[in-house]
Amino acid sequence: MKLQHATLAALLAAALASPAALAAKYDTGASDKEIKIGNINPYSGPASAYGTIGKTIAAYFKMVNDHGGINGRKIEFISYDDGYSPPKTVEMARKLVEQDQVLFIFQSLGTPPNSAIHKYMNAKKVPQLFVATGATKWNDPKDFPWTMGWQPNYQTEARIYAENILKNTPNAKIGILYQNDDYGKDYLKGFKDGLGAKASSMIVKEVSYETSDPTVDSQVVQLQASGADTFFNITTPKFAAQAIRKAYDTGWKPTQYLNNVSASIGAVLKPAGFEKCVGIISTAYYKDASDPQWKNDPAVKEWEAFMAKYYPEGNLADGSNQYGYAVAQTMVQVLKQAGDNLTRANIMKQAASLHNYRPEMLLPGIRINTSATDFAPIESEQLIKFDGKEWVRFGPIIGH
Amino acid sequence: MTRRQLVVLGVVLIVACALPFFVSSYRSFQLTLALVYAIALLGLNMLTGYNGQISLGHGAFYAIGAYCAAILMDKFGVPYWATLPVAAAVCLGVGFLFGLPALRLEGVYLAVATLALGVSLPPLLKYQHLEQWTGGVQGIVIVKPDAPFGLPLNPDQWLYYFTLAVTVLMFLLAWNILRGRMGRAMIAIRDHHVATEAMGVNTAMVKSLTFGVSAMYTGIAGALGAIAVQFVAPDSFGPFLSIIFLVGVVIGGLASISGAIYGALFIQFVPNISDEISKAAPWAIFGVFLIGFVYLMPMGIAGAVRMAVARLTRKAQNP
Numbered sequence: 001m002k003l004q005h006a007t008l009a010a011l012l013a014a015a016l017a018s019p020a021a022l023a024a025k026y027d028t029g030a031s032d033k034e035i036k037i038g039n040i041n042p043y044s045g046p047a048s049a050y051g052t053i054g055k056t057i058a059a060y061f062k063m064v065n066d067h068g069g070i071n072g073r074k075i076e077f078i079s080y081d082d083g084y085s086p087p088k089t090v091e092m093a094r095k096l097v098e099q100d101q102v103l104f105i106f107q108s109l110g111t112p113p114n115s116a117i118h119k120y121m122n123a124k125k126v127p128q129l130f131v132a133t134g135a136t137k138w139n140d141p142k143d144f145p146w147t148m149g150w151q152p153n154y155q156t157e158a159r160i161y162a163e164n165i166l167k168n169t170p171n172a173k174i175g176i177l178y179q180n181d182d183y184g185k186d187y188l189k190g191f192k193d194g195l196g197a198k199a200s201s202m203i204v205k206e207v208s209y210e211t212s213d214p215t216v217d218s219q220v221v222q223l224q225a226s227g228a229d230t231f232f233n234i235t236t237p238k239f240a241a242q243a244i245r246k247a248y249d250t251g252w253k254p255t256q257y258l259n260n261v262s263a264s265i266g267a268v269l270k271p272a273g274f275e276k277c278v279g280i281i282s283t284a285y286y287k288d289a290s291d292p293q294w295k296n297d298p299a300v301k302e303w304e305a306f307m308a309k310y311y312p313e314g315n316l317a318d319g320s321n322q323y324g325y326a327v328a329q330t331m332v333q334v335l336k337q338a339g340d341n342l343t344r345a346n347i348m349k350q351a352a353s354l355h356n357y358r359p360e361m362l363l364p365g366i367r368i369n370t371s372a373t374d375f376a377p378i379e380s381e382q383l384i385k386f387d388g389k390e391w392v393r394f395g396p397i398i399g400h
Numbered sequence: 401m402t403r404r405q406l407v408v409l410g411v412v413l414i415v416a417c418a419l420p421f422f423v424s425s426y427r428s429f430q431l432t433l434a435l436v437y438a439i440a441l442l443g444l445n446m447l448t449g450y451n452g453q454i455s456l457g458h459g460a461f462y463a464i465g466a467y468c469a470a471i472l473m474d475k476f477g478v479p480y481w482a483t484l485p486v487a488a489a490v491c492l493g494v495g496f497l498f499g500l501p502a503l504r505l506e507g508v509y510l511a512v513a514t515l516a517l518g519v520s521l522p523p524l525l526k527y528q529h530l531e532q533w534t535g536g537v538q539g540i541v542i543v544k545p546d547a548p549f550g551l552p553l554n555p556d557q558w559l560y561y562f563t564l565a566v567t568v569l570m571f572l573l574a575w576n577i578l579r580g581r582m583g584r585a586m587i588a589i590r591d592h593h594v595a596t597e598a599m600g601v602n603t604a605m606v607k608s609l610t611f612g613v614s615a616m617y618t619g620i621a622g623a624l625g626a627i628a629v630q631f632v633a634p635d636s637f638g639p640f641l642s643i644i645f646l647v648g649v650v651i652g653g654l655a656s657i658s659g660a661i662y663g664a665l666f667i668q669f670v671p672n673i674s675d676e677i678s679k680a681a682p683w684a685i686f687g688v689f690l691i692g693f694v695y696l697m698p699m700g701i702a703g704a705v706r707m708a709v710a711r712l713t714r715k716a717q718n719p
Contacts, residue, residue: 043679045640046635081679086631086636087625090631091429091430097426099426112538115633116539117540120630181537185537265604373600
């Protein structure tokens with residue numbers, strides 16, 4: 001009798017230890033077969049240029065599924081168009097959460113659209129993961145434990161430029177061109193904070209533009225007339241190219257700082273003209289595929305092969321497609337870490353437990369680290385300077 | 401109103417009241433938005449359908465109404481229901497004042513002038529000296545109201561009933577205005593303004609008033625929309641909103657009260673259907689729907705319904 005008990009106990013122990021007996025844990029949107037992920041992107045409307053990010057992510061998940069999925073589960077990726085209109089974002093988020101019953105929402109794009117659903121997602125306790133905006137407010141685990149950003153935030157980046165100016169040209173007279181919205185103002189704030197007490201004396205002129213403006217020519221002329229010798233260019237790609245060209249053509253030769261948003265060789269510097277871009281300073285956190293120095297880089301080659309097979313109509317010169325690829329990789333890493341515990345709480349926990357994770361598309365030395373009190377995945381960047389052909393990285397990796 | 405129309409109306413109301421208990425709260429939310437659009441379209445229809453003035457700027461009045469509600473709730477702690485009369489008054493005033501100079505403009509010229517209103521409002525909302533009120537580009541987040549008196553309804557259901565009540569009230573009001581002296585004057589101006597003037601109607605006054613009332617309707621809709629969405633930002637009210645309102649009015653049926661409801665259902669649900677058909681070009685699919693509707697129902701959905709009913713009754717009378 002005693003022996004029987006012992007055998008039974010041993011059998012039970014063996015059964016409990018084997019993975020088959022470990023019950024997988026699920027929330028709405030996950031099962032043995034699939035993981036439902038929701039997404040909202042502007043496929044139409046004023047920000048439709050970014051719609052390609054959603055398409056890259058869909059293509060990436062298709063590739064993951066073709067290779068057997070994640071821990072045997074396929075990803076079902078449901079993506080809706082909000083046209084960059086916040087009321088539509090609210091409607092689509094509710095559709096994804098309440099009707100399609102997704103496990104979480106991933107990479108919803110833009111600061112106003114994400115602001116519109118920020119409260120809702122946190123009240124519903126559904127993760128709003130790796131939102132596609134560089135605003136600073138997404139890193140707030142105490143008040144919004146269900147929301148997390150991904151890319152470096154604008155204010156941090158602007159502070160890097162300010163420090164560089166204070167170090168190298170402390171007597172600079174700075175002219176600033178910025179887009180009149182949250183994105184432009186976030187940069188402006190970070191920049192002024194970085195300059196500290198000297199901000200008011202160093203900045204001689206600030207001008208803004210609206211996304212609906214046809215050109216920024218007159219703004220650049222105003223900056224030139226102000227006598228500025230340093231130009232901080234806070235613009236999106238189309239306007240960045242215009243501003244660089246105009247600054248060169250009018251004979252104004254300032255030291256130029258260009259925000260990372262527009263640091264793409266293919267989308268900005270080439271249309272502006274390489275000879276007009278020599279000496280521009282910016283920051284980078286991922287490898288620009290249109291930069292010749294990465295031509296033979298294995299990660300870039302891998303990305304190109306992926307694009308050729310899964311998203312052939314995508315533009316190889318558009319950095320958004322690299323961005324989408326790298327952020328989708330991060331997402332897959334989180335899901336892999338979550339294993340069979342696919343609850344919403346565990347997804348957030350795993351997203352906040354990335355240690356030295358590196359999507360290889362990021363610049364050498366940049367790693368993703370998150371914790372329960374740090375919801376800012378990428379926090380480091382490196383200064384870069386354009387030499388007429390490619391971006392030359394200089395100085396250390398800044399951040400942590 | 402004939403007895404049959406009353407019966408139909410009663411049935412529609414009963415169905416509308418029962419709906420939230422049969423659909424998810426997400427659908428209740430969508431239907432609330434459809435009701436909100438119906439009020440806005442009714443306002444625009446008074447102006448365009450009944451009075452013959454084309455406006456491409458009604459998105460601006462919708463935005464003003466929305467911001468009235470949001471600012472009052474967020475900065476002054478005013479309860480949501482009390483924001484509606486304020487939004488109505490503000491938009492009535494702004495619409496009337498805008499209507500005065502706009503009177504000198506006819507047809508497409510008025511359309512262009514109103515377009516200016518639609519495109520200039522979003523940048524104005526971002527203006528830095530107004531930022532302490534409007535929240536600038538960040539917009540304003542507001543709290544969704546709970547059902548009062550301990551009613552066993554979730555916030556979505558409650559807001560649906562609240563919006564439904566306002567909608568019914570606004571439709572009754574419109575029905576009264578449009579079949580009275582004012583309504584006849586509006587239609588007469590549309591059809592032949594010289595003759596109307598000869599009959600002693602103060603056309604300038606009627607036109608400005610129509611503009612004001614129309615703006616008031618759209619403003620109330622804006623306030624309700626803001627409460628339902630719980631968020632306002634300049635990006636919510638682009639120039640495209642004004643155009644989509646005009647589309648809703650035409651598709652629903654010009655100079656038709658019920659047309660506002662059909663139009664609202666169209667602009668609420670058809671873009672979603674288009675998006676599900678094609679990610680690459682959702683608006684191209686929307687365009688196909690648009691052409692299809694305009695071609696098959698030249699008098700709008702309301703016109704098509706009217707014709708179908710007429711044909712059926714004729715058949716019933718002489719088989």
